[in-house]
Amino acid sequence: MAAQLSTVFTGLRFENPFLLSSAPPTESDSNIMRAFDAGWGGVVTKTIGLHPVVNVDGPKTKFLRADASSPRLSMQKRAGAVLQSSWNWELISDKTLDWWVPRIARVKQAYPKHILVASIMAGSGSDQELSNWQTLAKACQDEGADALELNLSCPHMDRKDMGSNIGKDQELISVVAEVVKEVARVPVWAKLTPSTTDIVVEARGAFLGGADAIVSSNTFPSLPVIDPETLEFEMNVDGLVSSGGLGGPSILPLSMAKMAQLTQAFPDKAFSGIGGIADFSHALNYFLLGCGTVQVCTAAMLDHAIGPNVIKSLIAGMKAAMERHGWNTLEDFRGIRRDRVVQHSRIRRPDSKDYHGGYDAEGYAAAEAAAER
Numbered sequence: 001m002a003a004q005l006s007t008v009f010t011g012l013r014f015e016n017p018f019l020l021s022s023a024p025p026t027e028s029d030s031n032i033m034r035a036f037d038a039g040w041g042g043v044v045t046k047t048i049g050l051h052p053v054v055n056v057d058g059p060k061t062k063f064l065r066a067d068a069s070s071p072r073l074s075m076q077k078r079a080g081a082v083l084q085s086s087w088n089w090e091l092i093s094d095k096t097l098d099w100w101v102p103r104i105a106r107v108k109q110a111y112p113k114h115i116l117v118a119s120i121m122a123g124s125g126s127d128q129e130l131s132n133w134q135t136l137a138k139a140c141q142d143e144g145a146d147a148l149e150l151n152l153s154c155p156h157m158d159r160k161d162m163g164s165n166i167g168k169d170q171e172l173i174s175v176v177a178e179v180v181k182e183v184a185r186v187p188v189w190a191k192l193t194p195s196t197t198d199i200v201v202e203a204r205g206a207f208l209g210g211a212d213a214i215v216s217s218n219t220f221p222s223l224p225v226i227d228p229e230t231l232e233f234e235m236n237v238d239g240l241v242s243s244g245g246l247g248g249p250s251i252l253p254l255s256m257a258k259m260a261q262l263t264q265a266f267p268d269k270a271f272s273g274i275g276g277i278a279d280f281s282h283a284l285n286y287f288l289l290g291c292g293t294v295q296v297c298t299a300a301m302l303d304h305a306i307g308p309n310v311i312k313s314l315i316a317g318m319k320a321a322m323e324r325h326g327w328n329t330l331e332d333f334r335g336i337r338r339d340r341v342v343q344h345s346r347i348r349r350p351d352s353k354d355y356h357g358g359y360d361a362e363g364y365a366a367a368e369a370a371a372e373r
Helices: 029-038 097-110 127-142 172-183 199-208 249-265 280-289 308-325 359-373
Strands: 008-009 012-014 017-019 043-044 060-069 081-088 115-120 147-152 188-192 213-216 221-222 244-248 271-272 291-294
Touching: 008 308, 012 081, 012 115, 029 043, 029 097, 029 291, 029 308, 060 221, 081 249, 097 127, 115 127, 127 147, 127 172, 147 172, 172 199, 172 271, 188 199, 199 213, 213 249, 213 359, 244 249, 244 280, 271 280, 280 291, 280 308
Parallel strands: 017 043, 017 291, 043 115, 115 147, 147 188, 188 213, 213 271, 271 291
Antiparallel strands: 008 012, 060 081, 081 244, 221 244
C-alpha cells in the first residue's frame, strides 16, 4: 500500500500534515494562495486583532548566523555562515479585521478544500475584551475559516492582558478558550507560550476551557546579540531594543522538550508542533512525540517567503520515511517515542553505582556529621 500523507486533525482533513504558521509569510491573501499552490496542507493567517498595531521603524525580522570555523554569532551575512536562528519583534497584523474578512472569503472560494486557520488575538482585562475574541472568531468563521488559533503566546506585547501575558495564566487561558468556544462552529486551537514554568498547567487551562488542540511552541523571548566592535545591538532602532522572539533551528530541542511534557500529560489530546522545522527529519521528532500536525515559519521565510522548496522536501521526506519503515499513515508512527522521555532517575546507571540524585552522598554525609558534632 502506498504511503498516505493525508490526515485528520481536530476533525479536519489535511492533504498533508504540514502547515505554514502564523507569521509574515501569511500576512496577505496572495501569499496564502501561493502557499496552497506550493503544496502546504494548511495555512495559519498572520494574527488578526481589533486594535490598531504599528510596528517598529526598521527591520522586523532578522536571521542569526553561526560560523563553522569559529564561535562567532552574528546577523551579518557572510560566506560560510549557516542559519542558527531567526529573531523578530514584529507584532500582530497591522491590517484591520475589515481588511481581512473579504480576503479570508476570497481564499476559501478559490481553495475550498484547503485548510485555512485564522489566528486571532484580543485582550482579557474586561468583558469588552472577551467580547472582542468572539467578534473576531465569528467574523473569521463566517467567511470560511476552517479553524481558529488563539494567539496566547506572542512574546512581545506591551499590554499586560495580551499575548504571552495571557498564556502564563491558567485561569485567563481557560476563560478565553471558553468564550471563544461559546460562539465557535469550527475547531479552536490554543497557541501557548513556551515562556512558562510548567506548560502542562497552561495546557490544562486551555483544555478545561474547551480548546480542541494545543499549538507549541511559539518563539522564545530573547534579545539580539551586541556587535563587539560598535557595542550596539545588531538589531535596534535609534540604539534601543526590546524583547523579541527567537525561532528557527536553535529552538528545535527546546520546543521538543515542551511538546514531550504536553503529549505525556495529555496523550489523548491533539497537538500541533512548531519550532526549528526545515526538513522531514525535524518534523519527525514532533510526530514521534505525538503531534498530529506541524507548522513551519523560519525555513519558509528564507525560501521565497512561503517555502515552495521546503514543502516539497517535507512531502518527499515523509514519503521516503514511511516507505522505509513500512508505515502507511501518520497514525502508524505518531507518538511511538513519547514514552521514551522519562525522569532522570529512570536512566540506567553503572551497575556498581547507586543513584544519589546528583549528590555526592559520601561528601554530604561527612558534612552532616560534622555539623552534628
